[in-house]
Amino acid sequence: MSNSKDNQPPQAPEAETGAETGRAGDDGRGMASEPMKHYVSDAPFDPYTVETLTPEQERYYLAGQWKLMWWKLKRHKLAVASGIILLVMYLSIIFSEMIAPYNMLNRDIKHIYAPPQGIHFVHDGKFVGPFTYALKYRLNPQTLKREYVEDRTKISRVRFFCSGQSYEWLGLIKMNFHLVCPGNGGTMFLLGTDRMGRDMLSRIVIGARISLTIGLIGVSISFLLGIVIGGIAGYYGGWVDNIIQRLIEIMRSFPVLPLWMALAAALPVTWSPLLIYFGITMILGLLDWTGLARAVRSKLLALREEDFATAAQLMGAKPKRIIGRHLLPSFMSHLIASATLAIPTMILGETALSFLGLGLRPPLTSWGVLLAEAQNINVVALYPWLMLPVVPVVITVLAFNFLGDGLRDAADPYK
Amino acid sequence: MFRYIAHRLLIMIPTMLVISFLVFLIIQLPPGDYLTTLIEELRALGEKPDLARIAEMKKEFGLDQPFIVQYANWVFGMLQGDFGFSFEHELPVQDVVGDRFWLSFIVSVATILFIWIVSFPIAIYSATHQYSWGDHGLTFIGFLGLATPNFLLALVMVYFANEWFGTEIGGLMDEKYVGAGWSWGKFLSVLEHLWIPVVVIGTSGTAAMIRRLRANLLDELQKQYVVTGRAKGLPPAKLLLKYPLRMSLNPFIADIGDILPQVISGAVIVSVVLSLPTTGKMLYEALLSQDMYLAGSFLMFLAFLTVIGVLLSDLALAALDPRIRLAGQATK
Numbered sequence: 001m002s003n004s005k006d007n008q009p010p011q012a013p014e015a016e017t018g019a020e021t022g023r024a025g026d027d028g029r030g031m032a033s034e035p036m037k038h039y040v041s042d043a044p045f046d047p048y049t050v051e052t053l054t055p056e057q058e059r060y061y062l063a064g065q066w067k068l069m070w071w072k073l074k075r076h077k078l079a080v081a082s083g084i085i086l087l088v089m090y091l092s093i094i095f096s097e098m099i100a101p102y103n104m105l106n107r108d109i110k111h112i113y114a115p116p117q118g119i120h121f122v123h124d125g126k127f128v129g130p131f132t133y134a135l136k137y138r139l140n141p142q143t144l145k146r147e148y149v150e151d152r153t154k155i156s157r158v159r160f161f162c163s164g165q166s167y168e169w170l171g172l173i174k175m176n177f178h179l180v181c182p183g184n185g186g187t188m189f190l191l192g193t194d195r196m197g198r199d200m201l202s203r204i205v206i207g208a209r210i211s212l213t214i215g216l217i218g219v220s221i222s223f224l225l226g227i228v229i230g231g232i233a234g235y236y237g238g239w240v241d242n243i244i245q246r247l248i249e250i251m252r253s254f255p256v257l258p259l260w261m262a263l264a265a266a267l268p269v270t271w272s273p274l275l276i277y278f279g280i281t282m283i284l285g286l287l288d289w290t291g292l293a294r295a296v297r298s299k300l301l302a303l304r305e306e307d308f309a310t311a312a313q314l315m316g317a318k319p320k321r322i323i324g325r326h327l328l329p330s331f332m333s334h335l336i337a338s339a340t341l342a343i344p345t346m347i348l349g350e351t352a353l354s355f356l357g358l359g360l361r362p363p364l365t366s367w368g369v370l371l372a373e374a375q376n377i378n379v380v381a382l383y384p385w386l387m388l389p390v391v392p393v394v395i396t397v398l399a400f401n402f403l404g405d406g407l408r409d410a411a412d413p414y415k
Numbered sequence: 416m417f418r419y420i421a422h423r424l425l426i427m428i429p430t431m432l433v434i435s436f437l438v439f440l441i442i443q444l445p446p447g448d449y450l451t452t453l454i455e456e457l458r459a460l461g462e463k464p465d466l467a468r469i470a471e472m473k474k475e476f477g478l479d480q481p482f483i484v485q486y487a488n489w490v491f492g493m494l495q496g497d498f499g500f501s502f503e504h505e506l507p508v509q510d511v512v513g514d515r516f517w518l519s520f521i522v523s524v525a526t527i528l529f530i531w532i533v534s535f536p537i538a539i540y541s542a543t544h545q546y547s548w549g550d551h552g553l554t555f556i557g558f559l560g561l562a563t564p565n566f567l568l569a570l571v572m573v574y575f576a577n578e579w580f581g582t583e584i585g586g587l588m589d590e591k592y593v594g595a596g597w598s599w600g601k602f603l604s605v606l607e608h609l610w611i612p613v614v615v616i617g618t619s620g621t622a623a624m625i626r627r628l629r630a631n632l633l634d635e636l637q638k639q640y641v642v643t644g645r646a647k648g649l650p651p652a653k654l655l656l657k658y659p660l661r662m663s664l665n666p667f668i669a670d671i672g673d674i675l676p677q678v679i680s681g682a683v684i685v686s687v688v689l690s691l692p693t694t695g696k697m698l699y700e701a702l703l704s705q706d707m708y709l710a711g712s713f714l715m716f717l718a719f720l721t722v723i724g725v726l727l728s729d730l731a732l733a734a735l736d737p738r739i740r741l742a743g744q745a746t747k
Binding site: 246247249250252253254255256257258259261262263265266268344348351352355356358371374375377379380381387390393394397398401402 | 426429430433434437438441442444445558559561562563564566567570571573574672673675676677679680681683684687688698699702703710713714717718721722725
């Protein structure tokens, strides 16, 4: 029945139509020597043959929006690399204390302003594995700079997966496990020490916890505000929209940093460091929602006119359902991309505020707090490694920018 | 055009009112006021504060009145050119501010000029050599400029300016010109010191501008009229400069509105680092010591500077491209 190679004239109704067309063709050609061989396909007629998809096409066309986004994002190498870097950094903040070779608060008064120590492998022509040389201290009488020289006789081998200085993991569990520790009796200040002899590397690793989360929390706040306020403006339109639009314009036309400074200065000095931390995130988030609100509003206005929104409306869906179920998801990807691009501003904002001494205060450690110690011009001249916390700041901000760019490109997978 | 300008000017009034209210709200936020801080400070030093005098001051400056009354007094005062009294400096605010406002203005304008001059050729190069090594390199440097906190850039630049050129650290002019009247020498000295803050503040704005101009120019270069022009044998330089470039120049003007708040923000923090005699340092100190009228006036100045800048850029844009005004009306 389904054998298509069979050329026998079948009794199916198609046979007649086929025969007719055959004849018509003959007539058109005029004087044919012999009638064309009668051909009728007996395959069942399927009007959808043109639309059948190859498995790959099917996979593509049936894939959801998020899957398409993911495929598109994967092609953006820089964005993927940035995403991986950020993922590693964010994972590391759970285990900061273990990754840091020292306890962040440990003061080594014998090694104040010690420069970054190199890791060596070969001692006296023999391979010993990673080790550090001891540091010998000398005060330069002219510049009053503390100078350290490596004592090439004393070596201390770096230990891995070791027990070192004790700490409280996440402030809860007392532990002393480290991934890397200095050798017994030796030191390992890979990025040098600060004015109290605290290990910079450990402080940077642990400071990441606050610097990285502040962006996330701040963006969540501004995200919430942006969606709600932008949603109201876009949905109700009219005078509500007008007022919100004016407000957004005003807020956008105001230089942010002075406002941040004023708000941060308004935080009571009596607050605990943790409260200050939340205060600062609130401040960063409170002034940043305007961009997102604007995006939400314009998207909502545009999408409201789409056919699927009308369809939902005709089927009797309530506004809340239309917005939440149909409109928001279709530009959530855009919102996530804009949120990603907003995080760097917050990280830089925290850094700037802390640098000025208006942000987080010392018992808390963030990259900004660390950089505040590099405020002095002497530091640049004498102890430049105190400026190293800027490196993770730059890396994070760059990574968020690249990831955000990639996400923004991928956010419209149907293009 | 006249209607448009009038409309924009009218909109400025409620804008400045809302800003002034926000500013006053914020500077009133810290618990207590300058006088309570003063009393506490004196107590901490073991001195006995003159309570009668302080009560008198409180009355004089209306600090005992409710918030709304204080706000109204402040706004009406400002309308009459009276910006209040700085407790810290014991001078009227306008005397404290004086030159600083103009110096801030000069730094901001110079920064925007710098942004234009630098981003213009780089963006053209990047767009015409898309995906070349030069483009990638410049884009990367641009991103780096966006990502580096500018206060740190300021520190490093001051250090190197001092090492290499012997420019003294900080300040916006040679010490001998501080307080002196404007003269050619003072002008040159300002120029000599100006470039560090301008470069530092302008870096991130330049990076943003390059990216936007590049994107615009790329869009423009793909349009059909460019293809037509090329097919008809227009020389490449003319083909680039005559139409697509002119079309993509809009962001140069339009972006002032976006960049100016950034520039002024940047100027504030950089001036703290470089101890420039602009508004930043003083605002910082005023905020810390709750010298509320001084801080408030500074914030208002900055806002005013921004609003005026945005207005000017909008007007320039409307003059350059009549479609923009029409588009603005159409969306209503």
